Amino acid sequence: MNKAGLCGDNWLLFKDWYKGLNSNIKWQGQMSRTFLESQGVRQGGVWSPTAYKIFINSLLTTLETYRIGSHIGSIYVGVPTVTDDVTLVSNCPYELQTICQKSCILNYICADSYDWSINGEPLDTPENAVHLGIQRDKLSRRGTKEVVPGRRQLARQTVYSLMGAGLYDQNGVNPKVSLHLIHCYVIPRLLYGLEVILLSKTDISYLTTYFVKLLKRIQHLPDRTANATVLLLIGQIPIEAEIHKRILEFGSIHPIWNTCGSEPYSTLRACIKSKLACNTYTLQCDKSKFSKRQVSAICPLCGTEEENRLDFVLRCFKLDNARNHFLQSLKTFIKDVVSTKLYDELFCC
Secondary structure (H helix, E strand, O other), rough: OOOOOHHHHHHHHHHHHHHHOEOOEEEEEEEEOEEOOOOOOOOOOOHHHHHHHHHHHHHHHHHHEEEEEEEEOOOOOOEEEEEOOOOOOOOOOOHHHOOOOOOOOOOOOOOOOOEEEEEEEEOOOOEEEEEOOOEEOOOOOOOOHHHHHHHHHHHHHHHHHHHOOOOOOOOOHHHHHHHHHHHHHHHHHHOHHHHOOOOOHHHHHHHHHHHHHHHHHHOOOOOOHHHHHHHHHHOOOOHHHHEEEEEEEHHOOHHHHHHOOOOHHHHHHHHHHHHHHOOOOOOOOHHHHHHOOOOOOOOOOOOOOEEEEEHHHHHHHHHHHHHHHHHHHHHHHOOOOOOOOHHHHHHHH
């Protein structure tokens, strides 16, 4: 805490708070004997989650500094963490052994076998494991084949628990009230975590079939009723659209649009940037490909290399005057967040 900037009376307050800390457990009306808490954070304490984040942050920062683990482009994703739940992601078994902190290993794709250990104790290598409530497995192509069946089962259990409140009995509540209950209790459990995994068409079909059948039940409609009619009558969007809503809420606006002003020229520049980012900006190599090589792919400005996105943004010397104004600060920033190999490939070729 002191290293994190907590000092003075605040630091002494927490030091005294955890000094000689005693706890006991209440179970079925009975109280256990008092015992001394010699490590960890206090269970149920308001400040405990923040205290644990301060404790674990130095480890996560060290791993990120040494670039141990996987990356998505220049973004480090080696140790995604939520409170005390840590996932280690790496393509290299030696890196993974270096950062092992959890109790089991899921070995994807790689056919070679390795012995993993923590402090000399061997780690389990099961075929599936749960992380953040999502069942991961190493046998299926996407690694999540058990997620959707598990979500459907959990949603069914939730619906059964609501039947006592008249969820879809003919003498029960109004269907629009039932839909509100479904939005509050069923949909969050049915769709939990699905916005961060790749769903197959079969998965979407299973979810759609279950959800439409549930809507038919609360409206007392026969199974032969058209799906579009079922959704239209009660004013509900399809379950696939609910997933898309969660995906859109999960992210944020890209800096290309976030930093764009309202002036027409700024908007035009941002449009060009977005096309370059999506690799849809038409360059000479695209013209050559579309014309079946009748048009040359060589850059018309420098006349030395094929004009692709990398050449256009970084290498064409005719555009140096336009890019040198900010390229040095960009190099300084990128050098700290990408591997040496990628940096050399971008700027030293």
